[in-house]
Amino acid sequence: MTNDVQQLNGGEGQEVIYSMFLNKQGRVLYDVMCYQWSKDPEGDTQSYLLECDSAISQELHKHLKLYRIRKKVDITSLDSEYHVWSIFSPGPTPPPSPGSKSGPSHFFTDPRVKGLGQRVIVPQGSQVPGIEEVNEEDYMMHRYQWGVAEGVNELPTGDCLPLESNLALMNGVSFTKGCYLGQELTARTHHTGVIRKRVMPIQLAGNAIPTIPAGTSIKTAEGKNVGKFRCHLHHNGLALLRTALIGNKLKVTTEDGAEADLEARRPSWWPQETHK
Known part of the structure; x- marks a missing residue:
């Protein structure tokens, strides 16, 4: 796990961190949110809740058990007990303050990007009070416009x-904690390397909405490969691109073999030095 759970045990009131699990080559296996879930008054027993893509919940469960070092650590799936909501726009009434409880609901500020919204953990069968429900596509579009990949x-x-997936920019890695799987490449890149490619928001040109397979190469007008297409919803999406090409006109081949124009945009929350 790339981040340090000790941040959840300090006196600063932090209750959730973003993190990733890597393989031994230093590549991403899973992205997660880690919540401080419960702590006994004596401080001897603590519980943490991991939120992950539901598609890999069982894989992550096995991964955690494989690398469990302390035999006293219990790992339990809560898939059937809780579900997660994201609050990213005002409902009919203001939502409760982050970190608060409203009945059985637990509210947390999304730790990835300031202004991205809140995460709400709710028991199965319960509703989140004080919000207007929208569909998942609205949440996807919200993230794409912010340039935040997930799952x-x-x-x-x-x-x-x-x-390259903006883990450091989204407060998801500690460079001072102990060793973790995949640490060597990540630390070396951070201390000695330059991040020339990043996941960023893109916008497709034209009125038609093309279908573009994930992983399709993105090219300059001269035909040079400069990145990979990740996903899109209507005209907005995400791609892994060289940061030097932000604002340039680029091209990608659609599923039917046609060419579509696109342009990458620099997210407002990136530090200025990332735009090189």
């Missing part, structure tokens, strides 16, 4: 590098 469809297992 194995947008961060393909074993294919992505964590720093």
Whole structure:
């Protein structure tokens, strides 16, 4: 796990962190949220809740058991007990403050990007009070406009590098904690390397909405490969591209063999030095 759970045990009131699990080659297996779930008054027993893509819940469960070092650590699936909501726009009434409880619901500020919204953990069968429900596509569009990838469809297992996936920019890695699987490449890249490619928001040109397979090469007008297409919903999506090409006109081949124009955009939350 790339981040340090000790942040959840300090006195600063932090209750959730973003993190990733990597393979031994330093590539992304799974992205997760880690919540401080419960802590006894004596501090001897603590519980953490991991939120992950539901498609890989069982894989992550096996992964955790495989690398369990302390025999006293219990790992239990709560898939059938809770579900997660994201609050990213005002409902009919203001949502409860982050970190608060409203009945059985637990509210947390999304730790990835300031302003991205809140995460709400709710028991199965319960509703989130004070919000207006929208569909999942609205949430996807919200993330794409912010330039935030999530889950194995947008961060393909074993294919992505964590720093190119903006892990450090989204507060998801500690460079001072102890060793973890995949640490060596991640730390070396951070301390000595330059991140020339990043996942970023893109917009497709034209009125038609093309179908573009994930992993399709993105090219310059001269035909040079400069990145990979990740996903899109209507005209907005995400791609892994060289940061130097932000604002340039680029091309991608659609499923039917036609060419579509696209342009990458620099997210407002990126530090200025990432735009090189």
